[in-house]
Amino acid sequence: MSLRGPIDTFEIEPEIPVRKEKAAMPRYMVERTFPEGLEIPSTSDGLKACLGVVDKNGSEQVTWVRSFVTDDHGKTFCIYDGPSPEAIRRAAGLSGLPVDSISEISVLDPYFYVGGAA
């Protein structure tokens, strides 16, 4: 606040600077193997289990984007946004999910280059 000029409106910045910007988060693909086969019932219990995973991921700033499951439910390929591979592993640990491998990925689809894009 200036002592001499008129009062300006101004932004008060938050006390604690936000450390990680959402926009810059890498995307990862996680491969998982379920020797007994993964079973998520399409009931309210199943819904609860999925939402539970979402909630636990949040504490590590990890976002579950989508998963692909093989026919025999023995393997999944899961896409996550998160700050680091270690956060992905911790989030998986919180939900008791196995991790075979983690890869950093970016998108490529057949129409990516159409119209001179990117």
Place this chain on the structure above:
Amino acid sequence: MPLLEREGLLDVVAGLLAQAGDGSGSLVLVAGEAGSGKTSLAREIRARAESRVLAMEGACDPLTTPRPLSPLVDIAADPEAGLDDLFDAETALDVFARVLDRLRTTIRPILLVIEDIHWADEGTLDFLRFVGRRVADTKAVVLCTFRDDEIGPDHPLRMVIGDLVPRATTHRLKVEALSIQAVEALLGESEFNATELHRLTGGNAFFVTEVLATASSLPESVQDAVLARTGRLSHEARKVVNAVSIAPRSLSVDLAHALSGAEPADVDEAVISGVLVQTNGDLRFRHELARSSVEDSLPPAQRLADHRRMIALLQEEETADLARLAHHATRAENGELVVELAPQAALQAESRGSYREAAAWYRSALEYSDLVEPDQAARWRIALGRSYRVLDQQLDALREQEMAVDHFRQTGATVDLANALVAVSTTRWSLSHLVEGRAAVDEAIGLLEPLGESSDLAHAWYCAGYHWMLARRRDESKDALEEASRIALAVEDEETGRLVDYIFGTTEVVMGDARKGISILEETYKKATNVGDEFLRIGALGMLGSGGGEVRLYQPAIDALNHAIEIASSHDLDSGVSYDWAWLARIHFEQGLWDQAVYYAERVMSGPPGRGVISPVTALGALGRVRVRRGDPGARQALEEALRIGASCEMQHIWSPLCGLAELAWLQGSTDEIPPILGDIFERALATDSPWARGEVGFWMWKAGAIDSPPDDAAEPFALQISGSWRQAADVWREIGCPYEVALALADGDEDSMLEAVAIFDSLGARPASQWLRSRLRDLGAQSIPRGPTEQTRSNPAGLTTRQVEVLGLMTLGLTNSEIAEKLFISKKTVEHHVSAIYGKLGVTTRAKAIAWAGESGAEK
């Protein structure tokens, strides 16, 4: 005037005071812009609590350089507080402990208000950290106010707030601007338009009330509003107001009379008009904004004259406060007084641990350096350099020290020049400028030797020995240290003798008989404890940690590092602890405990920035190497970042991350990339006496086919494996405790040992190594290769992660989730998630059952 729109805040604090009465204390941080009404809020809280609560108040000063521990000085002066002997204590830490004790043993709950902590000196910031961490079991509410719009991103208060806010006992309140409705309510009969007034003032409580007090037309700014009000006073009363304005906080009525020459009636007029407030014998403005408005409006000549008169008046009072006098001296541009008082104020600040303030005082003194002997000014520069080094501002320290060197060179003052050169050399080493550092200390020794044995000469030889230790040159280091020891003994300088032992022990650890070195360091630690030398205590532990870690004697290293961290945090000495965390990261990486290694590395990387490069280099190196071994993304980035940060560091800080890049290349099948990566560091390692550097770097060079026999004096397990004795190598690695290296050695053996290695790689989660070895086995036609790797956790039947084992262990000790969170430096929510994961894996539903399971299986340490 009633407080508007503050009921919510008042309720919160009333509730906290009630809890304090039950023995559950808290820290309240009240933020708000200048003039928003934080002080009024604090006053209202106090008024409502009446005599149910014992209130203590202290404030921080807007002095040019703050008085150390100012709010505690205020509190000690209050007879009701019962802390009259507070400053009889010996150290700042004792002062804090006495205050804490008072907050614990009080009968009535205590409301301890500390105002304006955005002006807090370093000692007060330490106090806030100290008390904020321990307030839970007191019967007090510690309430601090500050201007959140005046603390920029580098403000030291931010770090303290960042440290305290995650705690359950810390509460943050914000005093917001007034709404239009509130402004309307305040208007009452006045003719102003509420919306206009709200727009002009932004709802700032102080400004609103100032405007309403002047009553004629809307002013343009705060200063105009304040001056409009003071302008209506008589000439005499205004003199009183001006006098009070130049004092940083308040002025006694007597001094106000003396300075302004006014009569009691004039003082009364100023008070009645509302411009000044009188409490006991002191006059002050209603608000700092008003005070600075008036002071800034004084004609410069008059302001100078007033400050000078103030000095004269204060000096007549015998109890004049040093910092306050020095403040006026600076504002009065009274050079003679500044050079007399500022260095004293600096020493006072140093003894209270406020190095930022000490540095500011030395700088003030140096502004008038032409008034003193040039030698004196040069010595101030060396003292200033010392303060900068404590604050880790190495470049600033170097600049001051080199100016001192230049001066003493000209005057030919040999001993001063030598000591200045030694100071320069230690700063150079902190900056990793090894060549320049060596040159400086060599020159110092050359100057001092002809003068015979002395403490200064012993210290210079000690510094030379330290340098050679950093350069990993064993013989040169020992020679220098022996000379230092001999001279120190001759002149009975015990302190230098202890420092010599400390570095000699370190030299033995990293370049000689490691176990002998460890016992020397442990002895040094004991001696330092006996004489109360805190820096050497923590230093000895640090060397045990990093030195022991470097030579893979993990147990004594881990113990020492944990101990150092514990001491540092109980003394709230947070700087310098980063390197301890970083070494815990590296050691746990080498032991195959990768989750823990990541935890420690992340602690370093999320800590305060700009505290020297060796911590992030070590931490990122460990993180990168974990990623390499797991096959996780980001391995190359982390290692390259470590090497970028550590570009000018000594060999011992960067050999491990370089080996990480070499290992990555090997796992990816590009062994031809290894010699370019390691060629340079290999030569440097061979030029030093470090067996573990020669061993590990040599090992990867051998894997790349660049050498075929072990380097001389390479560490045993590496030398054995390079010579083909893979089984013995594996045994040695097992004893040391490096499972991944055990597997690497076994992988050089026959089919059975290779299968054993695959199992080890799988249990560690070392996917790339496991895949490489499996495909080798297939190529060799092996039959019984186990199925694909599955997620397992080492030696843990229930499949708990290391973190979960930690949490379960603390649960069995009876800790609550909040206590576990505090102990592990994670959030309570994360602990709760771990607990529910633990229940899931153990197949139990209650805490008691989980603890019972742990007892039966003895699974966790």
